[in-house]
Amino acid sequence: MRIEDFLRASARADGGKTALITRETSLTYPMLDDLSDRLAGALAARGVERDDRVAIFMDNCWQAAVAIFAVLKAGAVFSPINPSTKADKLAYVLRNCRARAVITQAKLMPVAAQAISDCRSVCLTVVAGDAAAGAQPPAAATEGAAGVLAFEDAVAAEARPPAHRGIDCDLAMLIYTSGSTGRPKGVMMTHRNVEAAATSIVTYLEGTPNDVILNVLPIAFDYGLYQLIMAVKLGATLVLEKSFAFPQEIFGAMQRHRVTGLPLVPTMAAMIVRSTALAPGMFPDLRYITNTAAALPPAHIARLRELFPHVRLYSMYGLTECKRCTYLPPGELDARPGSVGIAIPGTEAFVVDEAGRQVPPGVEGELVIRGPHVMQGYWEDEEATRRALRPGPHPWEKVLYTGDLFRTDAQGFLYFVARKDDIIKTRGEKVAPREVETVLHACPGIAEAVVVGMPDPLLGQAVCAIVVASDPSLTARDVIRHCAAHLEDFMVPRTVAFRDALPTTDTGKTSRRLAAETLEIAS
Structure with missing residues (x-):
């Protein structure tokens, strides 16, 4: 269709x-x-x-x-x-x-x-x-x-x-x-690609024509765009707002329009969990919350579940080249809070080594996506297309190599490790920024955090943390002490920089590249 x-x-x-x-x-x-x-x-x-x-x-x-x-x-x-x-x-x-x-x-x-x-x-x-x-x-x-x-x-x-x-x-x-x-x-x-992605997503979200979806994400961003496409496919109602800059206004709109679905990104989640104006039960019609763009820290997941105890929280992973890859069924959230779940309905996701062979549980490799939602390629860019779309299990198909490092557990649930390009190589070891960020988000007094690698003549790269503090008395020494208690020595940040806010892309994602540039400017 x-x-x-x-x-x-x-x-x-x-x-x-x-x-x-x-x-x-x-x-x-x-x-x-x-x-x-x-x-x-x-x-x-x-x-x-x-x-x-x-x-x-x-x-x-x-x-x-x-x-x-x-x-x-x-x-x-x-x-x-x-x-x-x-x-x-x-x-x-x-x-x-x-x-x-x-x-x-x-x-x-x-x-x-x-x-x-x-x-x-x-x-x-x-x-x-x-x-x-x-x-x-x-x-x-x-x-x-x-x-x-x-x-x-x-x-x-x-x-x-x-x-x-x-x-x-x-x-x-x-x-x-x-x-x-x-x-x-x-x-x-x-x-056909768009229909396959939209059909799969509304299937696991259990969407109905009675849904009222509130979208503040840019419709130029595929996460925001698909809210419109999925609403129209269902015959549901879309409440379209321009941004989340004034959360109180958005909360009011949610109550007025009896919103049932709320898609968000981690920057929005960080604002919600810090809000003092919210209390459990404020949005009785809200049925589900979705998150993608980047994984939610476990501490934010816990707080969202306190604020919205009756709401299904879907942790998801996707990329523009296929829209959505995985989702974590809400019933698995307690057992696997760090997982982005399983392949969305009608698709397949698996982890491979550099030779393209599937790896066993616990072994890191590149995530590969197979299904009718995979893009046709990059517009008039054959070289980039060849890198991303490679031969699949059958001679008539191509599968998507995401460029992201993942691992699975024994039950097949997927865990994001890092973008290949984001891996920090320090003291001869490899550090996944996400692992350090998870520990940082669990540190009392930290609202947001991002980890980057900076050139270092002795270490190769130094692990650096950039944080937004919710407690003005928090010091860099406090942060490093917390990390040292929960991480191996080579993963502990060498420096901690405090910022009023983390830089984001146009689509609301925290930008690791822009965050690193602020360190370069400061130095």
Whole structure:
């Protein structure tokens, strides 16, 4: 099934059901279906054809949801781009995928226009917001009839989407990785890939049309994007917020809308567990909480379970190249708090050595993912694709080598060890930052922590801890003493740096690279 068919089916199923709630408006399923039809028709009328790439450069607004389904209805491929992206990176993405159109907001037009001026393939810019009517097309020459169209005019017209005759093995979306180790790479996902991932996730979450999911994660981030896709697949309601910067407002929204599902990342969890405004029983409708992007420290898991005793907490692991890999059934949380679980339904996950052979329980190796949700490859990057997608058990398939180190226990449950690139080599030993971070999070007075390796002439690399303290009296000596009591000598941090907050990526993940850079600057 193609993704836009999720919306059509949900619009037919219950004509009065609310699909989307934002602070500005609410849309029923028929309204979302109709608006996206109109925008799809406008895109097609202005030169967007089947398989063209369309960049969606917007924040978490209702227009972005309309745009995603409109691009798919036009038979094209959408590429969501975080609204905090700067012009040079945006220009790179537009050039790399040879975007045919850009859908954005008036407030982002200065950045968008600068990037579009460096991309000859863009023939149309659709701008949402009061300033859209006065927006001017980019100065650079383009390959087609360049122009700017107001989003409001597009959805007011009677145009309807073309019969593009696309099928489910066509590309649906192109999501660019963060590019922390180089230029961003475009992850190619077909409609079939997206459907497989969404179906698997709603299966283990036991999703229903009665769910109300609150999402503060950027929809340019696949974790946030899939909240929209899964809600529409289920015929559920999505409450779309722009950020978690003001938790009290989000808590109020959860109570007003009787939220049943809350996806979060560790930075959000850290804010929740420090909140003094929460008490058990405040959210009686909340059914589940999910976490991915990075593992939750056991101390945070324990506190979340105190605050939400009736709620199922799903610890998960995933990456853009296949969306989701594993989940820990909530019933296993007490027995295996450090595990990210088992392969999601309909997929397979296993750990291999450098020769590609599966390793026994307890032995570290690279995690490999097999299933219908695995990407098609990186957009026009054959070398990177060959590294990630390699021959599988059968001659007709490729499996995904994640680049992450894992181990399993005797029952087959998976444990994240580290990114291969994050392993710290010190005194001839290998240190997984996650192991040290787990100990740090158990230290009284520490709210957040990240561990990095820094060059050292004697050690090779020195283990360094960067922490956010909840107790202002905490000292570096206290932290090192705590670590020494729980870790082998070579794993104990040589230095401890205190920060008011840890640096994060645009998607809310704690950035190990940016944290290390703060140490370099300080030194």
